[in-house]
Amino acid sequence: MTEMYVPPGGPPQGPPPSREILQTLGEPYIRKLLQEHYSQLEKSAIRGMFPEDMTEAADRSADFFVQLLGGPPYFSQKYGPPRMRARHMPFAITEAAREIWLGCFKRAMDSLEFPANYREEFERFLVEFSAWMVNRR
Numbered sequence: 001m002t003e004m005y006v007p008p009g010g011p012p013q014g015p016p017p018s019r020e021i022l023q024t025l026g027e028p029y030i031r032k033l034l035q036e037h038y039s040q041l042e043k044s045a046i047r048g049m050f051p052e053d054m055t056e057a058a059d060r061s062a063d064f065f066v067q068l069l070g071g072p073p074y075f076s077q078k079y080g081p082p083r084m085r086a087r088h089m090p091f092a093i094t095e096a097a098r099e100i101w102l103g104c105f106k107r108a109m110d111s112l113e114f115p116a117n118y119r120e121e122f123e124r125f126l127v128e129f130s131a132w133m134v135n136r137r
């Protein structure tokens with residue numbers, strides 16, 4: 001049950017989503033998107049995995065996404081190397097939890113009208129990266 005699981009696909013191989021996404025949407029939009037993702041998580045079946053203060057959690061995630069999209073390296077400056085799979089290891093992330101997480105992100109994108117021309121690329125990143133966060137069967 002608690003045995004660690006390593007996804008056979010290995011670490012994500014693709015490039016990060018293009019910098020144009022951040023340049024076009026701006027940092028405040030990315031922060032709002034992560035707040036909305038966490039407010040979706042708050043209403044989800046995996047709410048119990050997350051800390052009580054979802055606003056702070058959303059801010060940490062936004063720091064990561066702004067950095068990933070080519071903005072200032074907020075996440076590394078505040079918390080050190082991303083090492084996302086390792087940081088997620090204390091949480092039991094199954095494929096089922098991943099699907100709920102992805103659903104929350106997609107609803108956040110819907111509700112903030114994430115531009116259609118960037119959506120496929122951004123979602124591809126989320127799908128690939130989240131596969132690598134799965135750490136339990």
Ligand code: HEM
Nearest residue numbers: 049051057060061064087091093097098101126129130133
């Ligand atoms: C694209 C995939 C993902 C990215 C980019 C991502 C990003 C992050 C970041 C930046 C943090 C904050 C880390 C920290 O404060 O040290 C975090 C925390 C966390 N993530 Fe993820 N994550 C992803 C997938 C998932 C999935 C699939 C789950 C569970 C289904 C998950 C559950 C959590 C939990 C429980 C935390 C700790 C609480 C929190 O700070 O929100 N993550 N994630």
